[in-house]
Amino acid sequence: MKKIISGAQAAIEQIIAEGVTDILSIPGEHNLPLCDTLLDYPQLRVITARTEQGLTYMSNGYSRVSHTIAVPIVISGPGVTNSLSALADAYQDSVPMVLIVTQAPLNQIGKGAFHEIKDQSATISSIVKWYKRVTCVEEIPEAIHHAFLNAFGNRPGPTAIEIPLDILTQKGHSTIYSSAIPFSLKPDLFSIEKAAQLLINAKKPVIYVGRGAVISACEKELKDLAEWLEIPCFTTALAKGVLPDNHYLNISWGGCKYGMIKTFFQQADVVLVVGSSLDDSDARRFSLKFPDKLIQIDISNENMNRDYSVSVELTGDAKTVLTQLLSEIKQHPKQNNLSTKNAIEH
Known part of the structure; x- marks a missing residue:
């Protein structure tokens, strides 16, 4: 149902509708309407910092630890430039964030407004996964809703909404959207069966685990699959903790730059990669x-x-795909992978 509210109210109410409980912000010239509006919503906790760089890195860490989408609010100009490194890091590591950034009034953009930089929109959009500048109050809830969907949808990452100062203070008819879960692809049954057969018949399989497993929260499914087939697991630095360090199948000893770990992969006949893009930081x-x-x-x-050339592609959420894969594997007689177990012990 539409109601007449200010742009700042529309933004905060949509953020609350997305399930957010904490806002990270530093009050400044162009975001004061948002900060003032926060006082009318006591269910939100406001966390502040000394600089926007610190604030957006805090948001980055908040999202990693809480497995939720962090929402930093920064001012235009220096607030944006101070946030870029944390946003770039979040993009590289698939950390979901929704940056709310303010802007000079619409009729002042490009005219040397206070805190204005040459092209703020281009600066932000070159770093984040998805970006939009709103030009009226009515656009705010939908834009924020899409920012949340894009932050977690497909490969997670930071998104950004740019709201000019005059739009924050204007009033308009706004519709608040309910939070929604992004659509996720599922692999076809043939691919699941093919992957299952490769793992069942493997003599020296290895599982390679990346940050996508952390995002998916597939700790149990990964452990169940590894233990059922007795497959050793290597976790990247960003996936540390998905499988307990003291688990007998965890071979993440000191990282993959050491010879012993490389030997496991060189001798493996099948490798299952879970939640890693196998990019430069992970593998190359x-x-x-x-x-x-x-x-x-x-x-x-x-x-x-x-x-790397992939023989079986399983596109989908790691938790869901591992569940499908283990279900298919369990339809076949269990085989103890003695060669793998002996390799770990020796």
Whole structure:
């Protein structure tokens, strides 16, 4: 139902509708209407910092730890430039954030307004996954709703909404949207069956786990699959903790730049990749060699076959795909992978 509210109210009410409980912000010249409006919503906790760089890095860490979307609110100009490094880091590591950034009034943009930079929109959009500047109050709730969907949809990452100062103070008819879960692809049954057969018949399989497993919260499903087939698991730095460090199948000893870990992959006949794009930071810079039988689970099909040839692509949420995969594997007689177990012990 539409109601007449200010732009600042529309923004805060849509943020609340998305399930947000904490706002990270530094009050400044162009975001004071938002900060003042926050006082009318005591269910929100406001966390502040000394600089926008610190604030957006706090937001980055908040999202990683809480597994929710962080919402930093910053001013235009220096607030934006101070936020760029944290946003770039979030983009690289698939950290979902929704940045609310203010802007000079619409009729002052491009005329040397206070805190104005040459092209703020281009600066932000070059760093984040999705971006939109709103030009009226009515656009605010829908834009924020889409920012949340895009922050978690497909490959997660930071998004941004730019709201001019005059739009924050104007009133208009606004519709608040209910929070929604982004659509996620599921692999076809044939691909699941093919991957299951490769793992069942493998002599020296290895599981390679990236941050996507953390985002998916598939700790139980990963552990169940690894234990059922007795497959050793290597976790990247961003996936540390998905499988307990003291688990007998965890081979993440010191990272993959050391010879012992590289040997596991060189000798493996099948590798299952869970939630890693196998990019430079995860694999390529370590000169890892994977076998021809490479299975990759990833939320985004854009991450498939980028640096390594994949024989079975399983596009979808890691938790869902691992559940499907283990269900298929359990329809076949269980085989103890003695060669793998002996390799770990020796």
